[in-house]
Amino acid sequence: MAATIIQYIISGIAIGFIYALVGIEYTLVWNSSGLLNFSHDRLITLGAYIFAGTMIIKLNINYPIAIFLTFLSMGILGALIAQGIFNPLRNMRSNIFAVMGTMLLGRIIAELIRLIWGPVPFTLPGFMTGTVSIGSAQISKANIIIMIVSILVAVSLQLFMTFTKIGKAMRCVAQNKRASSLMGINVTQNICITTGISAIICTIIAILVIPLFNVTTTLAASIGLKGFSAGVIGGFGYLPGAIVGGLFIGVVENLSVLFLPAVYKDVVSFVLLIVFLVVRPSGFLGKRA
Amino acid sequence: MRKKLVAIILVGIMSLTLTACGSPANGGSTETASRGGGTETDSKEAGTGWSGDTIEIGLISMITGDNPLNGERMNQGVQLAVDQFNEEGGIDGHQINLTILDDQTTQDMAVTCANKLISQGVCGIIGPHRSTNAMAVEAVIEAGGVPTFTGGTSPKISELGDQYLFRCRASDSIFAEAAVAYAVNKLGSQKIGMLFNNDDFGTGAEGVIKAYCEKNGVDYVEQGHNTGDKDFTAQLMQMKSDGADTLIIWTHDAELAINARQIYELGLDVKVVSSPGVTMNQVIDICEPEYIEGWYGITDYVSSSDDPAVQEFKNAFMEAYGIEPELYAASYYGATVILLEAIKAAGTDDPTAIMEQVKKTKDLTLPNGTASCDDVNDLIHNVNVAKIVNKEVVFEEAISVE
CATH class of the missing domain: 3.40.50.2300 (Response regulator)
Structure with a gap:
């Protein structure tokens, strides 16, 4: 029994880091534009198709260059999305315009993926496959890499936000757009940079989950909402909060199987989301609702 | 002006999205045949011509x-x-x-x-x-x-x-009964572990297999999951601790491929009988060979069958x-x-x-x-039973159910 519980916790931590990365990506866009990007699960899927479908399988480029080129193309796409949707729509009377805009963008990306790469799912054979034993528990190499990369992404972002001029500007914009604008920060440009970075994080998630979920049109289904829950539970708007929230959801939903049928795993995550929204909207680490 | 432009773009996007559904797709003619410009009975005598x-x-x-x-x-x-x-x-x-x-x-x-x-x-x-x-x-x-x-x-x-x-x-009742009967009678399974998708497709099979096991005195445990789930560790570990010697998995392609990987990674030593997905290239191609080696699939159609049709x-x-x-x-x-x-x-x-x-x-x-x-x-x-051998779908036998 102890071995089973350890396995649940380890697997929960592993999947929790994926939720955490998604939560970080949500948080970045929220902080910079005050909007939620509901097309981000499609951006994750698009990143996987560009990397695996085009860079690796079609063009046969080696992995480091392929990763760089995918980051570049997704970063540019992210900036274009900000320029085309977030910036024009964020000042409209209601946020619903921007939310609808991102949802429709998601639909368009999904159909573009089907038209460009076709509906047949595929994978990268041998890419980050294999497992490592920790005592009696098993963990896949992909999950270990996900944990390391997630921590690196969170730390790098935190350093970037604290010590670089652009990062400081991003924090200013998150705090008060009008004041930032008066202080000479180009808010529009800042939102483009932030969305570009968030698209790159989508690509990081995409590349990391290929060995786990394969490249399919439904690659990011379900992790999108769990990532949103991670953000809320950890404290929306605060990057380390997304990691805490992600790990919390991952472990709790796995351990819930000890008391509930496994089919209620999703229910557990979303009940947690509602409980936090009602009881502690600032989450574990957040300072504001 | 900018707001107007944005509104026009949004309306355009929505129209495109909505009309996509109704448009005839490739391969089909867009023309519609007139039934003679009136109702059926106007144009011809019902049932003839x-x-x-x-x-x-x-x-x-x-x-x-x-x-x-x-x-x-x-x-x-x-x-x-x-x-x-x-x-x-x-x-x-x-x-x-x-x-x-x-x-x-x-x-x-x-x-x-x-x-x-x-x-x-x-x-x-x-x-x-x-x-x-x-x-x-x-x-x-x-x-x-x-x-x-x-x-x-x-x-x-x-x-x-x-x-x-x-x-x-x-019908699923035929598929599912064939799967459990094959596991019990041909593979000698003593304890069936049922992993099913919690939708109509999965629960339909689950009901049939559970009833078969109860009727025939076969030990049975089950775990469900939802469409879109990405991690089945909890369900699989539960199966392991329950001591199931055969897993019957009834789910869609994406979840099936993830189950295959996790069964292999968690080192479950079990026989597996699956819903039709495992016999299809969209699942086989995204699995490493060792993930699905020796799996059985219950399916409508097996390409390797020597049936002339x-x-x-x-x-x-x-x-x-x-x-x-x-x-x-x-x-x-x-x-x-x-x-x-x-x-x-x-x-x-x-x-x-x-x-x-x-x-x-x-x-x-x-x-x-x-x-x-x-x-x-x-x-x-x-239905047919097929076995996966080195990523090839090998026809095993056809099962008829009245």
């Missing part, structure tokens, strides 16, 4: 949505059957015209598509595929009186009692599209052949006469089995 130069049939496919690959194979299978009939001169000198609509794999769009096809005057409809979509269009097609063929396998479809709705694949269909399909067909292509090819044979036998494109002919279908050899219509409009009553 032809209403126009061409015979109009429709296909409700899943071109967009979460199941586009299966939709594409469905289109190809139906188109192949139509082309074959047309190349042989059509039916009674009339060419068959296929109109393909996209239901986006949603129920509301399936109803819209069915209404559109019926208003266009088609004499038969292939699809929609999913059981839930078939049940959604059932009232429309019964009111419209057009024979319709679904591949939805939920046992609930048989309970609808709609005389115009036919099923062109074996299978080989003939496989060769024709490969010649037309350059790829091997799978169960969606085979099942809907079969459904189209049943419909077209019924039109031929009826000698008319009157839908009611065609429905009556479909009901008379008996021992019609198809790539996915032998079609005979029973009293609940189920046409196929046999």
